[in-house]
Each structure stands twice: as C-alpha cells, then as structure tokens.
Amino acid sequence: MLPQQLLNALTLGSVYALFALGFTLMFGVLGVINLSHGAVFMVGSYAALFFVNHFHLPLWLALLSAMAISGCLGLLIDVLILKPLRARNAPHLIPMIATIGVAITLSSAAQGIFGAEIMRFPEGTIPTGEFTFGDVHVRAIEIGIVAISLAVMAILFTALRRTQVGRALRAIAESPKSAALLGINVEGLFRATAFIAGALGGAAGVLIGLDFNAITPLMGQPILHKGIAVIILGGMGDIRGSLIAGLFLGFAEVMSKAYLSSQMGDAVAFGMLFLILLVRPSGLFGRVLERKA
Amino acid sequence: MSVLLNVEDLAVTYGHIEAVKGISFQLQAGEITALVGANGAGKSTTLLALSGLLRAVRGRILFEDEDITRLAPHEIVRRGVVQVAEGRAILATLSVGENLALGAYSRRDRAGIATSLEEVFHLFPRLQQRISQLAGNLSGGEQQMLAIGRALMAKPRLLLLDEPSMGLAPLLVQDIFRTLVTINESGLTVLLVEQNVRQALRIARQGYVIETGRVVLADSGANLLHDPRVAEAYLGG
Ligand SMILES: Nc1ncnc2c1ncn2[C@@H]1O[C@H](COP(=O)(O)OP(=O)(O)OP(=O)(O)O)[C@@H](O)[C@H]1O
Numbered sequence: 026m027l028p029q030q031l032l033n034a035l036t037l038g039s040v041y042a043l044f045a046l047g048f049t050l051m052f053g054v055l056g057v058i059n060l061s062h063g064a065v066f067m068v069g070s071y072a073a074l075f076f077v078n079h080f081h082l083p084l085w086l087a088l089l090s091a092m093a094i095s096g097c098l099g100l101l102i103d104v105l106i107l108k109p110l111r112a113r114n115a116p117h118l119i120p121m122i123a124t125i126g127v128a129i130t131l132s133s134a135a136q137g138i139f140g141a142e143i144m145r146f147p148e149g150t151i152p153t154g155e156f157t158f159g160d161v162h163v164r165a166i167e168i169g170i171v172a173i174s175l176a177v178m179a180i181l182f183t184a185l186r187r188t189q190v191g192r193a194l195r196a197i198a199e200s201p202k203s204a205a206l207l208g209i210n211v212e213g214l215f216r217a218t219a220f221i222a223g224a225l226g227g228a229a230g231v232l233i234g235l236d237f238n239a240i241t242p243l244m245g246q247p248i249l250h251k252g253i254a255v256i257i258l259g260g261m262g263d264i265r266g267s268l269i270a271g272l273f274l275g276f277a278e279v280m281s282k283a284y285l286s287s288q289m290g291d292a293v294a295f296g297m298l299f300l301i302l303l304v305r306p307s308g309l310f311g312r313v314l315e316r317k318a
Numbered sequence: 319m320s321v322l323l324n325v326e327d328l329a330v331t332y333g334h335i336e337a338v339k340g341i342s343f344q345l346q347a348g349e350i351t352a353l354v355g356a357n358g359a360g361k362s363t364t365l366l367a368l369s370g371l372l373r374a375v376r377g378r379i380l381f382e383d384e385d386i387t388r389l390a391p392h393e394i395v396r397r398g399v400v401q402v403a404e405g406r407a408i409l410a411t412l413s414v415g416e417n418l419a420l421g422a423y424s425r426r427d428r429a430g431i432a433t434s435l436e437e438v439f440h441l442f443p444r445l446q447q448r449i450s451q452l453a454g455n456l457s458g459g460e461q462q463m464l465a466i467g468r469a470l471m472a473k474p475r476l477l478l479l480d481e482p483s484m485g486l487a488p489l490l491v492q493d494i495f496r497t498l499v500t501i502n503e504s505g506l507t508v509l510l511v512e513q514n515v516r517q518a519l520r521i522a523r524q525g526y527v528i529e530t531g532r533v534v535l536a537d538s539g540a541n542l543l544h545d546p547r548v549a550e551a552y553l554g555g
C-alpha cells in the first residue's frame with residue numbers, strides 16, 4: 026500500500042510544485058501575490074480540453090497549446106492590470122486585490138461558456154497504459170505528469186542559475202532599480218515572467234485535469250490555497266523552496282487521506298503546515314528579504 | 319575638448335515637490351567632473367534622471383548630441399552611460415562573479431567581456447579571491463569595489479558615481495579616489511557626486527556646487543577648492 030501512496034503523492038506533489046513555481050516567479054520577480062494564478066490554471070485545463078475536442082490535437086500538442094494560451098493570459102493580466110498599477114506606484118495590496126477580480130471574472134466566464142458541471146477528456150485521450158511493479162500499479166499518465174513537471178522545473182531552475190537572463194531575473198527580484206541601472210530591460214522581463222508563470226500555471230492545470238480527469242470552473246480555488254501555502258512554506262520567492270514544499274504538501278495530503286481520514290486530508294495537511302511555520306516562520310528556505318526600491 | 323554630456327535646464331519632481339529646479343552643466347570628454355552639495359541638494363536626483371530612473375519634467379539631456387531624456391534606463395546603459403548608485407548598490411543575494419557578469423548585461427562581445435573582467439581583477443584583486451562568495455557577505459569597502467568593478471564591466475563611456483566614498487574608512491577612501499584617477503586616466507569620463515568635497519575637487523577638472531536643486535557655483539576644481547564660499551560651506555571654514 027505504502028509505495029502506491031508514495032507514487033500518488035509524488036504525482037500530486039509535483040503538480041503542486043509546478044503550479045507554485047509560477048506563483049513564486051510572479052512574487053519573486055514582480056513582487057505581486059497573483060491571486061489569479063488559480064484561474065489561469067483552470068483556463069489551461071479548459072484550453073487543453075477545447076483543443077482535444079475541437080481540433081482533435083494529440084495530448085502533447087494540446088498541452089503546449091494550452092500553455093501558450095495561459096501564458097498569453099498571464100501576459101495580458103500583466104499588461105492590462107499590473108503594469109498600470111506599477112506605473113502609478115500602487116501599494117502592494119492593490120495589485121493583489123486586482124488579481125482577485127481577475128480570478129472571479131475568469132471563473133464566471135468559464136461557467137458562462139462551459140457550464141458549471143464537471144467536464145472530462147473524451148474516451149481514449151488519456152493514455153490508459155499501466156505498469157505493475159510487484160503490487161504497485163503505475164499509470165502511464167502519472168509517469169508523464171511527474172516527468173513533465175520535474176523536467177520543466179529542472180529547466181527553469183538551471184536557467185535561473187546559469188544564464189544571464191536568469192541572473193537578471195534574480196537581480197530584479199532583489200532590486201528592480203539596481204537591475205535597471207545594469208542595463209536590464211526590467212519591464213520586458215516582467216512581461217516575460219508573467220508569460221512563463223501563466224504557462225506554468227496552465228501546464229499544471231492540464232496535468233491535474235488529466236490526473237483526475239475532471240475539469241470545473243472552480244478548480245483553481247483549492248489549488249490556489251495550496252499554492253499560497255507552498256510559497257509561504259518554501260520561503261516566499263525561493264524556487265528550490267517551492268519545489269520541496271510542493272512535494273511536501275502532496276505527500277502530506279495523500280498520506281493523511283490514506284491513513285488518517287479521507288475527508289480531513291486537507292485539514293491535516295494545512296495543520297502540519299501551520300505547525301512548521303510556528304517553528305520556522307520564514308519557511309523552509311526562509312530568507313525573508315525586504316525588497317529594495 | 320568636446321562635450322560628452324550636456325544637461326540643459328533639467329528639472330525633476332517628486333510628486334509636487336521640485337527637487338531639481340532647472341540645472342545646466344556640461345561634462346567634457348575624458349575629464350572628471352565633480353557635483354557637490356549638502357544633503358538633500360538634489361545630487362542623487364540628478365543622477366537618477368540622467369540614468370532614466372526619474373523622468374525630467376523640463377529640460378534636456380544630450381549625450382554625444384543625442385537626446386536621451388526620454389530613453390528607458392536600459393537604453394541609456396546601452397549608450398554607455400553607467401551609474402554606480404548611492405549606498406551599497408551591489409546585489410547582495412548574487413555572488414561576486416554573478417554581479418560582475420551582470421555588469422556586462424548589455425554586451426555581447428565575449429572576448430571583450432573577458433578582457434574587461436581581467437582589467438577589473440587587476441584594479442581590484444580582492445574581487446578575484448572572493449568571486450564565488452555572496453556579494454552581501456563582502457565588507458563595505460569590498461562592496462564598493464564590486465559596485466565600481468561591475469559598472470566597468472559595461473565598458474562605459476561615461477561613469478556616474480554617487481558618493482563612492484560614503485561610509486568608508488579614510489584609508490579606503492584614499493584607495494577609491496586613487497582608483498578613480500586611474501580609471502579616468504585610461505580615458506573614461508567621470509561624473510563624481512561627493513560629500514567628501516575636498517577630495518572630490520582635488521581630482522576633478524571641473525566642479526559644480528548645487529544647493530536646493532540649483533547650480534550655485536561652477537568653476538574648475540582647483541578654483542572651487544580655494545573659493546572662500548566653498549571653504550566656508552563645505553570644507554569647514
Ligand atoms: N523618493 C523621494 N520622494 C520624495 N522626495 C524625495 C525622494 N528622494 C529624495 N527626495 C527629496 O529630494 C531632495 C533631493 O534629494 P537627493 O537625494 O537628490 O539629495 P542628495 O543631494 O543626493 O542628498 P544626499 O547627499 O543626502 O544623498 C531632498 O529634499 C529629498 O528629501
């Protein structure tokens with residue numbers, strides 16, 4: 026039983042981490058707690074479903090197209106909402122509240138367009154292959170989910186560490202003003218970050234949609250809370266921290282559902298989170314840095 | 319002599335408060351020019367406007383006869399106008415090496431960047447020893463060396479320095495000023511903002527004194543150094 030649960034936990038945890046990564050990037054680079062990230066995630070899910078249903082795209086192509094759509098959505102949110110607020114030096118809470126508005130708008134729109142009921146990928150879209158190791162059953166789709174999540178995170182992590190653009194993003198995270206004085210196009214990288222974060226959120230949406238094979242207009246809400254928990258636990262803006270915290274939350278949730286109470290899984294997971302934060306208020310990798318001008 | 323930077327009637331406001339009230343000055347190519355004045359006179363505001371971080375509400379900034387007043391900060395850096403901002407301008411969460419690499423952000427010539435790095439290490443050997451350390455763990459003096467070294471990595475045509483000697487021990491201040499002279503002798507034009515008025519005027523060919531957002535005195539460094547008005551206000555009588 027345990028190996029089976031560990032596998033489920035790894036699947037769920039890696040998607041959480043992927044979701045939280047976009048959230049973390051937005052917070053780290055733009056300094057915005059983007060509460061529309063859950064809705065972007067939902068849009069990613071619907072976009073993939075739409076591409077499969079109407080254009081009969083293969084799954085991988087539907088995933089990439091959904092990432093492009095949710096990336097553009099992230100970019101649009103930055104250009105239309107966050108940028109004007111930046112230009113007016115709006116205090117921190119304002120963009121956060123604005124993104125709540127975006128989230129509500131997007132989920133209402135999804136309800137209007139697709140209806141409130143659960144939608145599923147058509148028969149045969151999701152690979153049904155299964156491998157058996159002893160008494161552990163591994164669904165092919167789970168392998169795909171874990172592999173895609175970890176690969177995307179590894180690429181991003183390496184890019185941030187090793188490339189000039191990655192260094193520039195970390196420079197902006199510390200001080201947009203210093204970054205600008207180095208010749209970094211700060212506004213341009215804000216837009217790039219908003220696109221990438223949206224695409225990551227959309228990818229997570231597609232993967233969760235595939236894992237549970239259930240897509241609803243409100244599916245972004247619970248994962249948004251988990252995303253917030255993950256970035257706090259991971260130390261606000263720390264990529265490595267979100268990865269580990271995402272996996273941790275997946276494990277906590279699956280294990281408590283399996284061994285404690287199937288209804289109380291989230292409560293137990295969030296309770297543990299609270300206890301950790303009591304001991305380490307700045308998160309696992311907490312260097313809570315006050316950002317310079 | 320040719321004019322590298324020409325500032326005409328520059329005015330900058332914070333909200334409704336005019337911090338810089340229409341100042342004009344010129345930088346001669348290849349020279350050190352000092353901009354001195356008391357706290358709050360508007361020196362940093364002027365430099366930030368030159369770099370495009372603050373918008374001019376009036377006036378023009380011409381760099382090599384090109385109007386750069388409305389350019390974005392990164393465009394201005396690309397033209398070769400590079401600033402070492404006030405205070406500890408380094409990126410504390412990045413390593414020394416990463417800070418230096420970012421200094422060359424607007425450049426693509428790999429070979430030239432490698433040469434610049436060697437020159438910076440020659441100027442500040444200590445940076446080479448600390449290359450993989452986090453910049454935030456450097457001493458104050460080392461951080462200032464890093465800030466200057468990083469600016470040089472951009473291969474600037476004009477270096478803007480905002481109080482490079484701030485908060486440093488007297489011996490280190492000497493070092494920094496000597497380094498500035500060396501850098502200048504290699505042909506780089508420097509605009510130096512300083513509280514350390516005596517030292518700054520000593521190495522500057524030309525100097526401007528600003529008070530509450532206006533240029534009140536302009537002369538050669540040597541003349542200003544011996545000007546009784548400067549002596550009284552800034553050199554302790
Ligand atoms: N961000 C800001 N918002 C509002 N007013 C500001 C801001 N920054 C500076 N000021 C004001 O503008 C004026 C000029 O400030 P500035 O920083 O340019 O002075 P400075 O000459 O660099 O002084 P110092 O030698 O202390 O660095 C001051 O009156 C200051 O209070």
Ligand SMILES: [Mg+2]
Binds near residue numbers: 362404480
């Ligand atoms: Mg100043």
